[in-house]
Amino acid sequence: MLELDAIRIRQDQFTLTAGFTVAPGQRVAVIGPSGAGKSTLLSLIAGFLAPDGGRIRWNGTDITDLAPGKRPLSIVFQDQNLFPHLSVAANVGLGLRPDLRLSRAEQASVQSALERVGLSGLEMRRPAALSGGQQSRVALARVLLRARPLILLDEPFAALGPALKAEMLDLVAGIAGENRAAVLMVSHDPADARRFAPDTVLVAEGTAHAPQPTAALLDAPPPALAAYLGQ
Amino acid sequence: MAAGRSSLPAPAMAAGAALATILVLALTLGTLGAVFHRAGGAGGFVPSDWHALRFTVSQAAISAVLSLLLAVPVARALARRRFAGRKLLVTLLGAPFILPVIVAVMGILAVFGRSGLLNDGLAWAGFQRVSIYGFSGVVLANVFFNLPLAIRLILQGWQDIPAERFRVAESLGFRSGDIARHLERPMLWSRAPGVLVTIFLICLTSFAVALTLGGGPKATTVELAIYQAFRHEFDLGRAASLASLQFGICALATLAAARFTWASGIGTGLDRPVIRQDAAGLGARTRDAALLVLASLFLLAPLAAILIAGLPRLSSLPATVWQSALRSLAVALTATAATTALALPLALASAWRVLGRIPGRIPGRIPDIVAALPLASSSLIIGTGLFLMFQPFVRPGDIALPVTVAVNATMALPFAYRALAPAARALEADYGRLAASLDLRGTARLRHLTLPRLARPLGFAAGLTAALSMGDLGVVILFADDGSTTLPLQIYRLMGAYRMEDAAGAAVLLLGLSLGLFWLFDRGGRGDA
Structure with a gap:
């Protein structure tokens, strides 16, 4: 279980507070106006930013001071998820061993992860030789392989078309299900939230609110969200 | 935070x-x-040290100013002309930076030296031979090395003027003079200090140039004086005070240069000429062509002279x-x-x-x-x-x-x-x-x-x-x-x-x-x- 305990961060004129928990296997959308702090929230959980106050715990263990790579999570960014000079297989293999000294068994699991996301035969390609959708699949294959109990998605599919995006969300749902992982997904699109996440964290006016049922929130949005949604 | x-x-x-x-x-x-x-x-300074300081600063200053003045028309010609070999020429302008000084000095001597091509021509035409040792030789070599750098830096300035501005100028019926006044001169004023101080700094420490083409009491730089104090007199006190003098002027120039971006002018893409209607006249085209030929000759003739003299000797x-x-x-x-x-x-x-x-x-x-x-x-x-x-x-x-x-x-x-x-x-x-x-x-x-x-x-x-x-x-x-x-x-x-x-x-x-x-x-x- 992820626990944000009285988290507080200030950056220039901007402040964000958060205090809530996310249960194992829970799928949560993170929505809110631009600049409200959705990405900041994910950066705090991932460890790229340190909070000014409060603690972050995982299953009761304090992870606030843990380096990003040591945290029990995988994160997929909006872009730059792959190293352009490394092959598809190496990009996925990094998720298992950063020094890329993969054993036979590890190579086989890289292979099967790529199969699982539908990229067999493209192992030796460079990312530049892949389509946008395929690049997302490589990143997801790595998430699958790392099998961490928490997955953070910082709008990784924003550049994909609607059909492809839906496909990716289904893939994420499948991967999260296999690993019984919780997912926090930043999105600009209420339809994504409805489709993917039973619960939603609303980030607005300096606060990341506790997860609440997505459908109810979107059907009767509070004023800040309503303005953002254009309702 | x-x-x-x-x-x-x-x-x-x-x-x-x-x-x-x-x-x-x-x-x-x-x-x-x-x-x-x-x-x-520090040992005390002697009058000749002050002369060395004056020589160091003045040769660097004059080299910087000359390089800049010569570079502006050449850079302009490069900026507004498209011709076969333009890319190669721009690339070659980056080469002097990695050219060994001694090689360039030999080439310069082969062309401009006492028994070089230029003096042979002068003698043939009945004029006195001229010597390039001393101040003029040092400045000549400095300009040889830094003119290409200046051209590249200023060419960069020209290419940083958005093409849209030239189009606006054209649609407003600007003539060459108007373009110069509203677009080019402001750019030059903003770039010139950086170019000057960069070249000045390089020339302050051009020991090999001063060693080969300078020398004598009239053409000694501070670095050359350090060398002489150390090598000929083994006067460490004098070497130390000269060293502090050199460090002082270089530190001052570096601080001044740090206020500008002293881009090295190497390795950037400069192969995008701006096509300009205002410079399409025959006169402007002839002038640009002549400038480019002269600049290329000035830079390439010394190297060609060395290659011609040296290649046959390589095997022996x-x-x-x-x-x-x-x-x-x-x-x-x-x-x-x-x-x-x-x-x-x-x-x-x-x-x-x-x-x-x-x-x-x-x-x-x-x-x-x-x-x-x-x-x-x-x-x-x-x-x-x-x-x-x-x-x-x-x-x-x-x-x-x-x-x-x-x-x-x-x-x-x-x-x-x-x-x-x-x-x-x-x-x-x-x-x-x-x-x-x-x-x-x-x-x-x-x-x-x-x-x-x-x-x-x-x-x-x-x-x-x-x-x-x-x-x-x-x-x-x-x-x-x-x-x-x-x-x-x-x-x-x-x-x-x-x-x-x-x-x-x-x-x-x-x-x-x-x-x-x-x-x-x-x-x-x-x-x-």
């Missing part, structure tokens, strides 16, 4: 950056201190030349390894602040400052200081090559750092978070991320260092005996013995080795990427 944790460095890299900082400080400020310490404080060079060539190769390769080992951790350290705790504050600027320190130093001071540190234990000839390596590695650092730092910052900005999230650290990060992503600037920096070191005729002349003569020094000695044909052959060899080293490293970096 929130802290960005991803930017915290790995301990090994932090140690590397700290070690590089200490080494650079020791080599620049430490050596200056050693000279002072041994001299028991004395064995000592080949031995010194091997020695120079070893020096260049060692210096390249050393500079890379200094520049890489400093460049990576400069990236920490991108996501770091103290964006833009002084601690984040430390790598920039450290890497710029050698610009304010003089290779003669570093060499003298190192010699004094080790003098009780060794003979000068024994440490000539190690000292040369250390000096070359230090002096090339600012340029290597400039090539690496922007790429290191971009690397951290683009992939720092991804690497942190995957726990990519230490040697794994170096091997799978840093080196592959920085291969190109690393290759370029290494090539630059290798070429600069290969062609350097500086501190080695203080200590070298027969067993430690480098190729540039060998050429200098051949010239001094009036064995001009052997000297020309050796110059061709040096030219080939310098450009070849640059090409190999630069190429290697591109291949790996």
